[in-house]
Amino acid sequence: MQQTDTVTPPVETIASATGMPMLHKIIFLGLLAFLMVLPFMVYPIFAMKVMCFALFAAAFNLLLGFGGLLSFGHAAYFGSASYVAAHAAKVWGLTPELAVLSGTAAAAFLGLVIGSLSIRRQGIYFAMVTLAFAQMIYFLSLQLPFTGGEDGIQSVPRGELFGIFSLENNIPLYFFVLTVTFGGILMLYRIVNSPFGQVLKAIRENEPRAISLGYNVNRYKLMVFVLSATFAGLAGATKSQVFQLASLTDVHWSMSGEVVLMTLLGGMGTIFGPLAGAAMIVTMQNYLATFGAWVTVIQGVIFVIGVLLFREGVIGVLARWFKRPL
């Protein structure tokens, strides 16, 4: 049996060998330019919320779209990272970047523990197992002493980046969040287009074939699970710094459902789909906030329509029209 450490890159990794395709480069640069001026056009907190969820959805899409694993419990990593980051900033008095890093590390560790158990089941069971573990994290968040129960951790200080730059104002904070989330999304892009990402796609398409080619499938699954949890945690930790709050909403199963919805609506397995999906869902929630529980109903309707008629998602349809991977 071939050693899995010496992964020979498949022929098809042209994208990673020659760098980013021109089209993707243009889109990323255009997006960056747009995000540079965005805080001067809309409420910066709203823009930061969109970016955090875009990173969250992109991290989730790494697992679902490229790993073919549907986790229904990604709120666990998002939420626990936000708790740990909030606790680190408020109680330990860490600077924002260290607080975010500790939240991310906590999510990575949690991803390792839950992932190594969950990948023992496949398909539909995998979804149920991850959901159940996430519910366990929810109950722990409700009961553990440091999480503040129903109140969560409130009025988290924004602090000073590297102990120097104050993030008290929204604009400096915005650029911190932009750097973190955009950097995270670029890293995810790099992972998808690496030899590792190619093996993931092979496993997604035909797992028995990948096994027979000598790949240690379970190790790949665990790695992608941990990576996905880590970036979800990065998003959650950043969000807690923006809202100065970590609460039960972030660990609740409805959050896990929301990130699935964002990815489905934008287009799973696409690069830009999760970003578009996150922007659409967060904008919708923003405008429909006054309608209360109708938001849940509308999200449910989008789910149903998306599954029945629109499985490619918005970006997936665009990609088909332009005949380019997006």
Added chain:
Amino acid sequence: MKRRRGTFRMFELLGIPPQVLLGQLLLGLINGSFYAVLSLGLAVIFGLLNIINFAHGALYMMGAFVAWMLLHYLGIGYWPALILAPLITGAFGILLERTMLSRLYHLDHLYGLLLTFGLALIIQGLFRNYYGISGLPYQIPDLLSGGNNLGFMFLPNYRAWVVVASAIVCLATWFIIEKTRLGAYLRAATENPVLVGAFGINVPLLIMLTYGFGVALAGFAGVLAAPIYSVNPNMGADMIIVVFAVVVIGGMGSIMGAILTGYVLGLVEGLTRVFYPEGSAVVIFVIMAIVLLIKPEGLFGKAA
């Protein structure tokens, strides 16, 4: 009499009064009854449709609400509702299956999960809009109000009825599936729907009725639950996740396995509430983790 004093002493040694222990065990048995009926419905649906019905919790809630509505809008009491509410929710389930679920059978099973999740959001959201989240009371029927003092504990009649009724329904379902001709068709269609269809059995009809039956079971559990818990739009949402864990622990390969796992885990939860109350919310998930380590396919599951 003497022996009873002996058991009392044993309980006192553990520092737990027997009333508390037995009371919690009864509560556990009642929760276990709901787990059993709901996981049984999930297993029946999964067997034939290969879909995990995420809307099961919402439909359980809907069963309770239908019973409440029958009483308040039409003056129909508990006993007719025990039959009518499952029929109405089951019919609603058949409608869902015909209009939506049946379009997904040729796709990855995960789409069924996503669709039913969306349906659950819609159903729960609608009920929350119209009835709020405070919960509506539902009276215990006169026949079953009150209770009996058994000497060592007080047994409310209604709770005893819930345990008995759910056990009867579980056993009847098991009997239909394992021992009757209809059940034989069902099991055959689970193994090989194409071949069964070639023998002249209307498989799509079988699938439709199976989904309706599974949903009716959830509606039945909802009616049983209505007098115990208040009728609340959120009553199914947290329940369904625990039931998923129950299903993972038991494995969905065996009907009896799903039933037994439900009861046993309800009892385990009740015991945990006595000896370590803080752990009662997570104990089922911890057991799930252990089962995944030792026997990943589930206690009664077939290796997948």
